[in-house]
Amino acid sequence: MPQVTFKVWRGNKDGGQFKDYQTDITEGMVVLDAVHQIQAESAPDMACRWNCKAGKCGSCSAEVNGMPKLMCMTRMEDLPTDKPVTIEPMQAFPLIRDLVCDVSWNYEVKKKIKKFKPRKPDAQDGTWRMQQDDVDRVQEFRKCIECFLCQNVCHVLRDHHKHEEFAGPRHYVYTAALEMHPLDTEDRLLDLKDDNGIGYCNITKCCTKVCPEHITITDNAIIPLKERVVDEYYDPIKKLFRMFKPKK
Amino acid sequence: MREFTTHEYDVLVIGAGGAGLRAAIEAAGSGVTCGLICKSLLGKAHTVMAEGGMAAALGNVDDRDSWSTHFADTMRGGQYLNNWRMAEIHAKEAPARVNELEAWGAVMDRTKEGKILQRNFGGHKYPRLAHVGDRTGLEMIRTLQDHGIHQGIKVHMEVTVIELLMEGGRVVGAFAYEREHGRFIVFKAKAIVMATGGIGRAFKITSNSWEYTGDGHSLAYEAGADLIDMEFIQFHPTGMVWPPSVRGILVTEGVRGEGGILTNSEGRRFMFDDIPDVYKSSTSDNEEEGWRYVTGDKSARRPPELLTRDHVARCIVREVKEGRGSPHGGVFLDIAWIKEHIPNAEEHIKKKLPSMYHQFKELAGLDITKEPMEIGPTTHYVMGGIRVDSESQMSTVPGLFAAGECAAGLHGANRLGGNSLSDLVVFGKRAGEHATKYAKENSAGQINNDQVQKVAAWAEAPFDRGDKAENPFTIQSDLQVMMQDKVGIVREEKELNEALQGLEGFKARAEHASADVNRDYNPGWHTALDLKNLLTVSEATARSALARNESRGAHTRIDHPDKSEEEAKGNNVVRKGADGSMQIERVAIPPIREDLAQIIEENK
Ligand SMILES: Cc1cc2nc3c(=O)[nH]c(=O)nc-3n(C[C@H](O)[C@H](O)[C@H](O)COP(=O)(O)OP(=O)(O)OC[C@H]3O[C@@H](n4cnc5c(N)ncnc54)[C@H](O)[C@@H]3O)c2cc1C
Ligand code: SF4
Ligand code: SF4
Numbered sequence: 001m002p003q004v005t006f007k008v009w010r011g012n013k014d015g016g017q018f019k020d021y022q023t024d025i026t027e028g029m030v031v032l033d034a035v036h037q038i039q040a041e042s043a044p045d046m047a048c049r050w051n052c053k054a055g056k057c058g059s060c061s062a063e064v065n066g067m068p069k070l071m072c073m074t075r076m077e078d079l080p081t082d083k084p085v086t087i088e089p090m091q092a093f094p095l096i097r098d099l100v101c102d103v104s105w106n107y108e109v110k111k112k113i114k115k116f117k118p119r120k121p122d123a124q125d126g127t128w129r130m131q132q133d134d135v136d137r138v139q140e141f142r143k144c145i146e147c148f149l150c151q152n153v154c155h156v157l158r159d160h161h162k163h164e165e166f167a168g169p170r171h172y173v174y175t176a177a178l179e180m181h182p183l184d185t186e187d188r189l190l191d192l193k194d195d196n197g198i199g200y201c202n203i204t205k206c207c208t209k210v211c212p213e214h215i216t217i218t219d220n221a222i223i224p225l226k227e228r229v230v231d232e233y234y235d236p237i238k239k240l241f242r243m244f245k246p247k248k
Numbered sequence: 249m250r251e252f253t254t255h256e257y258d259v260l261v262i263g264a265g266g267a268g269l270r271a272a273i274e275a276a277g278s279g280v281t282c283g284l285i286c287k288s289l290l291g292k293a294h295t296v297m298a299e300g301g302m303a304a305a306l307g308n309v310d311d312r313d314s315w316s317t318h319f320a321d322t323m324r325g326g327q328y329l330n331n332w333r334m335a336e337i338h339a340k341e342a343p344a345r346v347n348e349l350e351a352w353g354a355v356m357d358r359t360k361e362g363k364i365l366q367r368n369f370g371g372h373k374y375p376r377l378a379h380v381g382d383r384t385g386l387e388m389i390r391t392l393q394d395h396g397i398h399q400g401i402k403v404h405m406e407v408t409v410i411e412l413l414m415e416g417g418r419v420v421g422a423f424a425y426e427r428e429h430g431r432f433i434v435f436k437a438k439a440i441v442m443a444t445g446g447i448g449r450a451f452k453i454t455s456n457s458w459e460y461t462g463d464g465h466s467l468a469y470e471a472g473a474d475l476i477d478m479e480f481i482q483f484h485p486t487g488m489v490w491p492p493s494v495r496g497i498l499v500t501e502g503v504r505g506e507g508g509i510l511t512n513s514e515g516r517r518f519m520f521d522d523i524p525d526v527y528k529s530s531t532s533d534n535e536e537e538g539w540r541y542v543t544g545d546k547s548a549r550r551p552p553e554l555l556t557r558d559h560v561a562r563c564i565v566r567e568v569k570e571g572r573g574s575p576h577g578g579v580f581l582d583i584a585w586i587k588e589h590i591p592n593a594e595e596h597i598k599k600k601l602p603s604m605y606h607q608f609k610e611l612a613g614l615d616i617t618k619e620p621m622e623i624g625p626t627t628h629y630v631m632g633g634i635r636v637d638s639e640s641q642m643s644t645v646p647g648l649f650a651a652g653e654c655a656a657g658l659h660g661a662n663r664l665g666g667n668s669l670s671d672l673v674v675f676g677k678r679a680g681e682h683a684t685k686y687a688k689e690n691s692a693g694q695i696n697n698d699q700v701q702k703v704a705a706w707a708e709a710p711f712d713r714g715d716k717a718e719n720p721f722t723i724q725s726d727l728q729v730m731m732q733d734k735v736g737i738v739r740e741e742k743e744l745n746e747a748l749q750g751l752e753g754f755k756a757r758a759e760h761a762s763a764d765v766n767r768d769y770n771p772g773w774h775t776a777l778d779l780k781n782l783l784t785v786s787e788a789t790a791r792s793a794l795a796r797n798e799s800r801g802a803h804t805r806i807d808h809p810d811k812s813e814e815e816a817k818g819n820n821v822v823r824k825g826a827d828g829s830m831q832i833e834r835v836a837i838p839p840i841r842e843d844l845a846q847i848i849e850e851n852k
């Protein structure tokens with residue numbers, strides 16, 4: 001493959017612009033390779049995050065030709081190279097520099113979600129028994145590499161900036177993994193409804209579409225959680241019961 | 249004079265992989281204040297990339313397994329250069345650490361009885377690796393991270409330590425910069441745990457990320473600590489070789505554990521051709537028995553593909569050298585062939601090796617359920633590292649502890665797959681515990697302002713190189729090429745000497761490594777600063793390799809192709825001499841305890 005032009009966003013929180021770079025593309029290259037090559041050849045100060053280069057760490061999230069992607073898993077062969085390839089940072093988070101944004105908000109949100117609380121061990125030696133069938137569902141959620149691409153595309157965050165009231169799809173996947181964990185005994189439904197704003201989600205499924213781990217975020221995590229919240233808090237009979245039930 | 253932000257902790261942990269997180273959890277849970285620093289975001293450390301599993305003699309799949317067999321396997325794999333006490337502690341404590349992860353929320357694959365499932369791996373006599381498909385490291389780091397954030401640990405993300413601060417001979421703090429704006433930070437601490445991982449970026453073909461520049465090794469060395477076993481670098485036999493941009497990315501040993509076979513261009517399973525004597529009795533000599541082994545037949549012996557990594561890597565190099573390689577200079581790794589034996593092979597492979605399936609599909613356009621992969625050796629792991637006391641994990645510098653890949657001793661001349669993840673939690677916990685004890689027994693030291701000003705000036709220098717300025721990426725890349733060529737899988741005296749000479753040249757070039765624009769999130773600047781560490785670990789590796797006149801484990805010398813009993817009596821130790829140059833010393837291995845010697849004998 002020949003020389004390809006890249007339009008890369010250069011700037012910081014005060015502003016910036018796309019800058020053009022040319023670099024040679026060889027067989028099998030991914031977008032992250034091109035970024036590294038540009039760094040080495042002509043822009044050593046160009047900021048980007050990466051670690052594993054194999055889709056395992058979730059560091060290299062960006063928007064390539066407007067599509068939210070892991071740069072390390074986006075092959076140049078799959079992009080049209082007759083016109084420039086644009087690379088820009090995720091849009092739902094404040095920019096630090098170039099392709100790097102401040103995702104620390106995600107870490108703060110997670111901290112507020114009640115942690116895993118297992119039931120008493122099943123066996124004398126302090127271990128538990130779980131069947132593979134019962135953990136398959138949770139294992140799907142635990143594949144999450146915290147790339148935050150789902151957060152980036154969710155309109156509640158991206159367009160409506162509800163970061164204060166809405167935890168976002170990543171954290172619904174996290175909550176679902178805890179709530180559906182066969183050993184867990186904690187209750188997170190009230191938090192989910194009130195502090196974490198699951199009600200804002202109107203099931204557009206944009207998050208599911210971009211998940212590089214192919215987690216069916218909406219169908220398997222969000223919808224069942226919403227159902228549980230409805231059952232618990234909007235079911236009239238339950239509501240009545242709750243009025244007489246001591247708070248736990 | 250420059251001003252700095254200062255943070256103060258009882259225990260400071262540098263590195264947030266499995267080892268660092270486990271150490272921090274231990275410290276924070278013992279009533280001391282604890283800070284945790286990492287170069288990347290939390291949860292992105294190398295540990296996240298581990299695939300195959302975590303070794304622990306739980307005996308869930310084969311109840312003949314026990315800590316003593318695990319111990320004997322580890323010692324045999326390490327060719328008896330291991331610190332035997334660490335190998336004992338590791339084998340005994342790994343099961344409890346794995347179960348603890350489950351108590352903290354990890355969800356590992358299950359046996360039919362609902363226990364933690366274990367898989368076969370090279371050099372382990374019984375199925376021993378607890379795992380989750382081929383993303384075990386992700387499960388480990390996420391479990392520790394999600395547990396750790398509720399323990400009161402203060403996490404400093406995207407902060408890089410560039411020097412340990414000393415008072416007399418004792419460590420009292422660390423000097424660092426934060427990536428976002430390149431501001432300097434002083435950390436004061438009563439005790440420090442080093443958990444920075446490995447050195448794989450010293451080589452061209454590597455499974456390791458940008459973080460692996462040997463920082464912990466080098467920082468400890470500069471502080472006066474001993475490094476040990478630095479000649480032993482594990483080249484994993486199966487890295488991707490094609491296309492060029494993915495060269496080096498790991499293909500988990502789990503592929504072979506699930507029945508994957510290695511073949512050459514003639515279609516021959518060449519691993520049957522060379523089975524070392526020590527493994528003859530436990531290795532099958534025909535395909536049929538090998539298959540029975542991977543499908544759980546307890547009377548069968550393991551296939552030769554599951555011999556130790558050093559041996560498999562050498563056999564692959566031999567096939568390629570003798571002209572029987574694959575089109576792109578590797579050999580074939582075939583898992584698709586299992587369809588001859590099981591009906592739903594395609595689904596089975598996708599379930600057992602999901603990320604390998606995706607990795608090849610997306611990066612090489614190849615379907616591993618249908619076609620063989622092309623693979624070759626890649627730099628993977630460093631057995632060598634900071635020399636520690638086997639009980640406390642304290643280095644030879646008071647107050648400085650180490651755990652995980654940057655520490656050494658457990659693995660000897662060659663690490664068995666799966667023994668790293670268990671190493672992290674076993675010795676991470678111990679390091680956290682003993683660092684806490686040390687912090688409780690000692691008061692805070694005094695930061696030496698001269699030292700701080702000096703390192704700050706050094707760190708700013710790349711912005712002011714004048715006309716001799718050189719691109720740091722070019723220097724790094726040239727260094728990697730030289731190390732791969734001269735200090736790689738197969739070594740000899742002449743080339744090692746050339747490498748040492750070459751390193752002097754690189755040291756000079758590093759003085760000119762320059763950076764531009766400003767200190768905000770500037771990878772060029774970071775790379776310029778990292779060079780110093782890379783050069784230290786490169787030199788330590790080359791010197792140690794030159795000093796070991798034999799071939800053993802991961803260290804192969806064509807000019808000394810055999811094992812030598814004499815050489816095996818000691819470990820190589822490097823430290824910084826009074827004149828600032830690197831000194832090397834051979835230290836004798838202490839005689840092994842009688843009962844442990846007997847365990848080894850019984851398992852021969
Ligand atoms: C692809 C791959 C697959 C693997 N598979 C397996 C497996 O299946 N089983 C197994 O047992 N082992 C496996 N290994 C090996 C194992 O994953 C590593 O050895 C292990 O994870 C290292 O853990 P650690 O805690 O020592 O360091 P890491 O997890 O690497 O963490 C190092 C930490 O130190 C920080 N750090 C480094 N330098 C500095 C600095 N200067 N300042 C501040 N912070 C710093 C980093 O940011 C990071 O947080 C694999 C390795 C790779 C690369
Ligand atoms: S489905 Fe819900 S969470 Fe996902 S992107 Fe749409 S609104 Fe956001
Ligand atoms: S759920 Fe998927 S898209 Fe969202 S953070 Fe996790 S891996 Fe990324």
Ligand code: FES
Pocket residue numbers: 049050051052053054055056057058059060061070071072073
């Ligand atoms: S670099 Fe790890 S996901 Fe891309």
